[in-house]
Amino acid sequence: MPPAPFTVAIAEEKLATIRQQLELSVVGYAPDDDQDWCYGTDAHSLAGLRDYWLHRYDWRLTETALNRFPQFKARVGETELHFYHIRGPGRACFPLLLTHGWPGSVYEFLEVIEPLSAAGFDLVIPSIPGYGFSPRPPRPIGQRQVARLWRALMVDVLGYRRFGAQGGDFGAGITRALAQDHADVVAAIHLNFIFYLGSESDDPELAQWRAQVSAAMARDGAYMRLHQSRPQTIGLVLASNPLAYAAWVLEKFNAWTDSAPGGGNRFSEDQLLSQIMITLVNDAAISALWLYYGSGREAPAKGRIDLPTGFAAFPGEIIAPPPRRVAELDLNITRWTVMERGGHFAAWEEPTAFAREVAAFFNTFR
Numbered sequence: 001m002p003p004a005p006f007t008v009a010i011a012e013e014k015l016a017t018i019r020q021q022l023e024l025s026v027v028g029y030a031p032d033d034d035q036d037w038c039y040g041t042d043a044h045s046l047a048g049l050r051d052y053w054l055h056r057y058d059w060r061l062t063e064t065a066l067n068r069f070p071q072f073k074a075r076v077g078e079t080e081l082h083f084y085h086i087r088g089p090g091r092a093c094f095p096l097l098l099t100h101g102w103p104g105s106v107y108e109f110l111e112v113i114e115p116l117s118a119a120g121f122d123l124v125i126p127s128i129p130g131y132g133f134s135p136r137p138p139r140p141i142g143q144r145q146v147a148r149l150w151r152a153l154m155v156d157v158l159g160y161r162r163f164g165a166q167g168g169d170f171g172a173g174i175t176r177a178l179a180q181d182h183a184d185v186v187a188a189i190h191l192n193f194i195f196y197l198g199s200e201s202d203d204p205e206l207a208q209w210r211a212q213v214s215a216a217m218a219r220d221g222a223y224m225r226l227h228q229s230r231p232q233t234i235g236l237v238l239a240s241n242p243l244a245y246a247a248w249v250l251e252k253f254n255a256w257t258d259s260a261p262g263g264g265n266r267f268s269e270d271q272l273l274s275q276i277m278i279t280l281v282n283d284a285a286i287s288a289l290w291l292y293y294g295s296g297r298e299a300p301a302k303g304r305i306d307l308p309t310g311f312a313a314f315p316g317e318i319i320a321p322p323p324r325r326v327a328e329l330d331l332n333i334t335r336w337t338v339m340e341r342g343g344h345f346a347a348w349e350e351p352t353a354f355a356r357e358v359a360a361f362f363n364t365f366r
Contacts, residue, residue, distance in 0.1 A: 003083075009063065018281070023054065025243035027043055050246075052269040059281070062277060074153065084126075092120070092366065098347070100171050101171045103252055105127065108347050111348070121359070122160075124153070124163075126153060129146065130284060130287030131287070132278050139290075141290070142291070148181070167192075173195070180305055189310070190362065191309065194327060195319060197210075199329035205322070206322070220255070231293045234289065246276050257316055258349060267349075304329070308334040310362075312358075313338045314341075
């Protein structure tokens with residue numbers, strides 16, 4: 001069946017339940033010497049967000065923003081997918097697939113839709129199964145399984161024979177899986193995050209970078225190990241109260257971003273709460289963690305990616321990228337751009353620079 005148009009319209013009863021839970025929630029205490037988020041989520045910041053949430057935030061404004069662009073739902077096999085599909089002007093637009101990660105959603109791409117569409121791209125922006133408005137799968141799935149769904153969406157549902165793909169965080173892994181498993185329909189890929197390299201080279205710079213990644217994970221990766229090994233344990237806690245979920249992800253939105261000019265968080269309270277609420281109104285706090293579990297248990301794609309690959313290095317990224325020469329052990333890098341500002345949530349933080357970079361790379365594959 002063809003894709004069905006979709007509009008975000010959350011029932012008032014759902015919003016009232018979240019509000020009631022939030023009103024009953026209590027922000028805990030912090031050590032006397034807590035400063036600069038050194039122990040994790042800052043209690044004072046969480047209390048301020050709770051107050052804003054209760055007294056000033058308006059979900060209906062977020063719905064209006066989400067509904068600015070055409071959305072659809074389509075069934076791919078046994079899986080129902082939500083996605084944006086925005087056609088660029090004219091008949092020669094190049095199709096481009098954009099994929100988010102955790103704890104994100106399609107919301108982070110809203111500000112790049114108009115510039116990329118105007119630049120001559122057909123945009124497809126899906127919600128990963130179990131995230132946002134894509135219903136959860138019956139069990140955890142991995143990034144390669146998502147890549148297979150993306151291929152079917154682009155080729156079988158939307159009729160594209162060849163397309164480009166871009167991603168960061170989980171989106172980067174899914175995009176790499178598309179390049180490795182589905183190179184017959186993918187023209188090129190662009191990444192803004194490199195977390196792993198599978199090369200067996202004894203290159204000393206590769207070993208040094210892997211040691212840096214291991215050190216970063218030892219310092220800040222406890223959340224990932226929990227998601228990968230016991231997603232239900234933490235997931236049930238996060239789903240039990242909206243403030244609990246906010247506390248879990250607020251640290252990531254703070255630590256994984258480049259600081260705003262003059263210091264402070266990159267995002268406004270409305271932006272943070274919109275991202276948080278997209279998960280909560282869809283009961284996705286648990287299912288969004290399943291991708292960690294599923295990805296850790298699927299056979300990894302192996303071999304060098306030969307498709308042309310662009311990479312944007314944002315200075316506030318949680319893990320510094322490897323040197324270009326080292327990345328080229330795994331990837332056919334044809335464009336490497338060092339960005340001036342931005343972090344892990346690149347499209348959300350720096351939409352203008354992100355759109356310009358992505359358009360410049362994919363313009364060569366029309």
